[in-house]
């Protein structure tokens with residue numbers, strides 16, 4: 001378990017929330033020789049590309065296209081920090097790879113912990129219409145960069161597991177190029193890389209890596225780059241037990257990034273071993289954050305049901321870290337869904353101003 005020994009968390013970024021100004025200052029202070037401004041956001045913030053290495057295999061990656069998905073930005077910062085202690089690994093990797101990494105493609109959304117940009121556009125659905133200021137910057141970078149691979153770096157919600165029990169701490173996808181989802185050479189190149197990452201992650205977090213649905217999304221970034229012949233690997237960092245701040249996910253995201261780059265350096269566009277991709281279990285949507293079981297409501301008749309809760313992530317004014325606010329997302333029979341935590345309320349009291357919990361409202365009851 002060598003990685004556990006050389007991993008270092010970047011001390012300048014202790015929180016899940018990354019203020020764009022902190023990132024900007026860090027890049028200017030520590031990596032000014034390696035980064036440049038490639039455009040600005042709707043609100044005028046700089047969007048920077050970091051270039052590491054000078055190897056023949058050219059890779060483009062982008063993080064925080066969705067502002068509330070910071071773990072991929074952490075992964076790059078942590079990888080850089082960690083490799084300071086392993087110059088042998090760093091020099092080897094970056095003699096084989098040239099990595100162009102756009103940190104925080106959506107700085108306006110990132111500043112307020114929002115998925116969308118300042119115009120409320122989902123950048124991952126803006127490939128065809130190009131209504132945002134930010135997505136054309138990525139498209140232009142890909143058009144002119146002559147890349148062999150692209151890394152589309154995201155995070156997913158806590159609702160996914162790989163098998164109904166283990167959280168999908170990671171899910172990967174080599175995206176489809178059409179509704180028929182045919183297996184093209186481009187897709188196979190991405191699958192071969194993913195198969196290798198999967199093998200490595202399994203050594204550290206077995207049963208916690210899944211495969212994302214390959215349904216074709218006509219307006220999404222990965223599907224369209226893939227259609228243009230660029231093998232794109234979608235990373236989705238996800239839940240780790242008891243770790244809503246995603247510090248463990250962050251660590252293994254760093255490993256997944258490193259192993260992905262290594263695999264690309266070795267494969268160099270080969271599709272060798274792509275079949276391993278199909279051994280990865282498919283994501284299942286099985287969990288809520290919390291389920292109150294057998295809640296006896298204050299109704300005039302006998303009514304006992306389950307109440308499911310998801311945490312809403314919010315950046316409250318003046319805070320350095322995000323807050324998790326419990327919201328009621330289902331009540332009644334929650335089927336065979338499970339909670340990451342559950343409370344059996346049999347024989348307990350439901351204390352609430354209303355007779356029953358309201359859907360999509362913040363939890364306003366106590367159980368005693």
Ligand SMILES: [Zn+2]
Nearest residue numbers: 066069154155
């Ligand atoms: Zn995303």
